[in-house]
Amino acid sequence: MTVAARSHPLATIDRCFLAYELERPAAYLQIGGAAHMSGPSPGLDFLREHVRGRLEQLPVLGQRITGSGPGATWEADPGFDLTRHVRELRVVPGPRAASEAVDLLRTLPLPADAPPWDLWLVHGYAEEEYLLCYRVHHAAQDGLAAIRTIAALFSPRPLATASPASRPARGTRRAGPRDVLRLAAAVGADLLPTSPWWAARHPRSGQQLLSTGHVPRRLMADVGSAVGGGVNDVYLAALAATLRRWVPLDIASAPPRRALHAMVPVSTRALGEPGAARNQFGLARIPLPWHEASPLRRLRQIADHDSEVLTVRGRRTSRALFDRLGPGAMLGMMKLLSNPGYAPLIASHVPFPHQLVLGDSEAVAVIPHMHLPDRHPLSVCLCTYRDTAQIAFVADRALPGAEQLGRLWAEEVLLLARETGVAA
Numbered sequence: 001m002t003v004a005a006r007s008h009p010l011a012t013i014d015r016c017f018l019a020y021e022l023e024r025p026a027a028y029l030q031i032g033g034a035a036h037m038s039g040p041s042p043g044l045d046f047l048r049e050h051v052r053g054r055l056e057q058l059p060v061l062g063q064r065i066t067g068s069g070p071g072a073t074w075e076a077d078p079g080f081d082l083t084r085h086v087r088e089l090r091v092v093p094g095p096r097a098a099s100e101a102v103d104l105l106r107t108l109p110l111p112a113d114a115p116p117w118d119l120w121l122v123h124g125y126a127e128e129e130y131l132l133c134y135r136v137h138h139a140a141q142d143g144l145a146a147i148r149t150i151a152a153l154f155s156p157r158p159l160a161t162a163s164p165a166s167r168p169a170r171g172t173r174r175a176g177p178r179d180v181l182r183l184a185a186a187v188g189a190d191l192l193p194t195s196p197w198w199a200a201r202h203p204r205s206g207q208q209l210l211s212t213g214h215v216p217r218r219l220m221a222d223v224g225s226a227v228g229g230g231v232n233d234v235y236l237a238a239l240a241a242t243l244r245r246w247v248p249l250d251i252a253s254a255p256p257r258r259a260l261h262a263m264v265p266v267s268t269r270a271l272g273e274p275g276a277a278r279n280q281f282g283l284a285r286i287p288l289p290w291h292e293a294s295p296l297r298r299l300r301q302i303a304d305h306d307s308e309v310l311t312v313r314g315r316r317t318s319r320a321l322f323d324r325l326g327p328g329a330m331l332g333m334m335k336l337l338s339n340p341g342y343a344p345l346i347a348s349h350v351p352f353p354h355q356l357v358l359g360d361s362e363a364v365a366v367i368p369h370m371h372l373p374d375r376h377p378l379s380v381c382l383c384t385y386r387d388t389a390q391i392a393f394v395a396d397r398a399l400p401g402a403e404q405l406g407r408l409w410a411e412e413v414l415l416l417a418r419e420t421g422v423a424a
Helices: 012-023 044-057 097-105 143-154 177-188 217-226 231-245 295-304 312-324 327-337 402-420
Strands: 030-038 063-066 073-076 086-090 117-123 129-137 208-216 260-267 281-288 345-352 361-369 378-385 388-396
Touching: 012 327, 030 143, 044 086, 044 117, 044 143, 086 097, 097 117, 097 129, 097 208, 129 143, 129 361, 143 345, 143 361, 208 217, 208 361, 208 402, 217 231, 217 388, 217 402, 231 260, 231 281, 231 295, 231 345, 231 378, 231 388, 231 402, 281 295, 295 402, 345 361, 361 378, 361 388, 388 402
Parallel strands: 086 117, 260 345, 345 378
Antiparallel strands: 030 129, 030 361, 063 073, 117 129, 208 388, 260 281, 378 388
16 A cells, blocks of 8 residues: 655644544544445455555545644554454344444444544345445544545445545635625524524433435435425425424424524535545535425425525635634634534435445445534434435434434425325
């Protein structure tokens, strides 16, 4: 394996994730994804050799983070040992064996004093199925970078990636002072508190659970097209309906009166820019109209919502703003955005355009692996892979009925299909 020998500093936003972790040791800052593979397990040796053959195009996997604060840097790991990063977990068959294995991995630390990632081969629970679980520290990659790393490891063809020191592609227009002021004004005008939510005030256990569901991606696209929107609009409309249904019996008779806000990460990478390293995203605060009783009106309100951050100009400006902020201001912004009174949940969407294969096996689904801020009751991510739209909720185990969230969301998508006249 060949990696760049020189070191370079972490970007401000990456350092802020490290600072956030120091302030909140219980915070879970691992992200990634689990690919459900068809066919028999190929064995740990085969997987390691496969990964070894892809390391040349993924220099970030051979680099570790050293130091802290302003002195935090990326550097090549002189003692890089692939066996510390590519490991296996054998599990016995059972009705929830695979999901329980993923829950277990969420409790394990990443390799210490080494590149902050690992890849687990989870097998034994079925003869013709196994999991490939990639985990990485959020200071090293955002969700899109993690997904691109998985794709680079298991795509049939090599993909373009980038090192942690990569900069925007040539020809990318920089945001000017007016762009920054426009974005700051748009964000500042939207600082009103969100709707009260019982889950944000519920006592926590500190333990997490994963709830999943899936529907055809084509179905979501057709429903979105029926109202002039897209898959993301259907995702958020179904999420609003899910949260409306997910209430304890003692408050079910008191429907919400105004929107509940979600933080939606938005990639700030330029079109066509490779990126398997760093955090390069902005955040859009999107109102979820869970107070609206009509499923169709909920969908149309989300499809009609306009956010400056979601525009091409807004994404470019978010990147410029984040690059200019100092560590103190950036950390303060992160704390504000993770305040449940401002937006009590994160709702991500990661489209997966590449086929995943390993030997004779092929992925049939990809379940995202998300960060749950320590003050948030849950985090949500939609992953679209081939013709499957897979939802994943990570919630605190103390929240009643949280294990049903994935099923409820899938039911709401089917309801939207009926409301819009789309055949399921």
